[in-house]
Amino acid sequence: MRIFKEEQRFTQSWLIVLMCVSFIVPITLIIQQYTKPNSTMSLQQLLSSSIAIAASGLFIFIFKLKTRIDEKGIHYQFFPFHFSLKTILWQDITKAYVRTYDPIGEFGGWGLKGGALWNSGKGKAINVKGDIGIQLLLKNGKKLLIGTQKENQAQQILQKYLKNE
Secondary structure, three states: OOOEEEEEEOOOHHHHHHHHHHHHHHHHHHHHHHHOOOOOOOHHHHHHHHHHHHHHHHHHHHOEEEEEEOOOEEEEEEEOOOOOOEEEEHHHEEEEEEEEOOHHHHHOOOEEEEOOOOOHHHOEEEEOOOOEEEEEEEOOOOEEEEEOOOHHHHHHHHHHHHHOO
């Protein structure tokens, strides 16, 4: 294996259930308001409100974490925050390894996390699910953890490229 590729999205069952509940409650309240005998809400207002609630909730499902590891370095993109792949060259990495981490305890959850507001000593994390990540210690002193669902493949490719240095 010479190239590692992974693409992840927020597809956890608990998240889908939570999003469905978060749609049902406000839309039900809006429908109740619309069906009251003395309601001043128009059909257009009902539809536009319902669509806005559904669209805002579905927004999370466009988030996508792409990771690529090759001879050049480690590349990542967390759409919609990054519109193109960000590259960390091998020469800029002090250490890279796969590890288990506590998403909530270490970084405050999933997504684009860390930095100044949450446990800054741990660095930043980009993750969408699970508790396995590729930990990078950079020569500039920064730390970055990129979540992965492919623990074994990530470990193998890191060992391959770190041996060649």
